Amino acid sequence: MYKTSFRYLNLLFFTLLVLLTFSFFLPYLFPGDLISNMSGVTPATDAQRDALERSLKLDQSIFHQFGQYLKNIYEGEWGVNKVTFLSINSEVREFLPATIELVFYALVLAIFVGIPIGVLSGIKHHGIFDFTTVSFSIAGYSFPVFWLAMIFITVFCLQLGWLPTSGRIDLLYDIPTKTGFIMIDIALSDVDYKSQAYQNAISHLILPTLSVSIVTMAIFIRFVRRSMMDVMTKEYIVAAKSRGFSTAQIVFKHGLKNSLIPILPILALQVSTLITNVMIVETIFSWPGIGKWLIEAIYQQNYPAIRIGMLVVSVLVLVMTISIEFLTRLLDPNRENVEHATV
């Protein structure tokens, strides 16, 4: 147990170090002036330039610079946005919760709808229900997420007019930002139109969540079904049957638990696809998250923002992936001896 935790912490540490090193060298690769690529400030005078150079330790060796970079990252001094002149740290704090919120809802929806459907069609495979779900799942993971989002917009927003096209909540509702998660913010705020605000926020949330989660859901259905089918032919299931357990007992006690173990590594692999999809969907629905912020930074050639945004998003993916892998290892000790810790 301690050994496993240590191994995963070790993996997390080294991967973070690789990412930090990579992001440290990015400003050298970007076109333009090194100092403004690093800090986001374009120095007006020579004195200013010298001061910036000293503060980034550009006059010293590359190891000092790297040390200074790590220190700045740790202290939250991530530089200034080239376009808005705001501190990147405060911007990330504002936009990252919106992304995490969307990822969370999409994942919850995908898990709570996808896994039961997968289990059902895995138990009664080769029936009508199974055939329908398999067709849905193959179609589901063939959808390009941006097209799905646009079809949703055309149908539900432009033609039927049921749901709003963009943003997280209407400007009419003045919800003070505390945590950055809109649902929690509404709960914390002391406005007297809470239920309307919730309705409005949920109507903004439906389409982005649905477009992200359909792809992930389809993949879950497919793998849960496959794994359920494999488990149900195992000998311990036959043994349980011959001892006279009811179908419900067999499925819930023996089948489900064993069939869900191989799902966790799949979930870990899906995290990066999920984040990519969320970034695209954010741009389409003008969801004020880190993905939209990062893609806008590209259009504006906003290099300090790209550097930090890349670091933040990949750390998010990494932490999610490694914690899922760690959870898998804890739940399934059989994997212990098979392979070493990998992402």
Next chain:
Amino acid sequence: MQRFNHYQEEYYPSPLMHVWIEFKRSHIALAGFVILSIFIFIALFGDLIAPFDPSQQNTNAILLPPSWEPNGTIIHIFGTDSLGRDVFSRILYACQITFGVSILIVMVAAFVGVSLGVVAGLLSGLRSSIVNHLFDSIMAIPTLLIAIIIVAILGTGLSNAMLAITLALIPQFVHQTRTFVKTELQKDYVMLDKLDGASRRRIFFSSILPGMLELIVVQATLAISIAIIDISALGFLNLGATTGMTELGQMLSQSLDVAYVSPWLVTLPGLFIFLMVFSVNIVGEGLRSALRNRLKL
């Protein structure tokens, strides 16, 4: 003369034929194969079928609806866009780029990834662990993020988007190949080779590689569908194909402004991306189950 025969059957198909016989049995997979062949045909000869030049603008026929609508004409089968360009020809050209480029990307990624994976699989100890960790940490970075960084460094353009997606696809091949080689090396037939005194290179090329081809094909179909979606996503975000080219994702993003007046401009290119990915996935799925079941015959 009576020949000595190991088998009871008169006709014994090759392993490849076994796969085809098993694959044929699934009608859905066969239908997917037909659609995929149509796309391959378009990718090769699309510019010969196209009735118009994809960038030829006709200001007398702007935003014509497709031919099955009451106002449509048969001259422009899929109608025209906001500049009066023929959508059918544009889609044919765009399929050529999207599909052709995806296959090219996957070929390069498969070659590089499999070579690196073999090296990583044959290595052992500290070196192997360094290589593995490096590739696994690249695998954790989302494709779009790699693309954004490469575009930030090199600027937008189709070739930079291709580079980004290739880089993003390589780790998966490395991972698969490495695991495969590692498990095969433990097996008895490799031990037999070793006892016969075969060199590591010989063990790999004559014993492991033939068994690996199927794995590569299956992984490649998966990678093609990812590549199609990614290249059109980058085109959609204006990070991929530039305005001079026609690419399905880029066509979608150009039609955003007129989506309210002419929804078919959004529907049609997306439908083609969907069909492309769908057929690749069906064929991949069919191949996978054919490979799994062919020995049960």
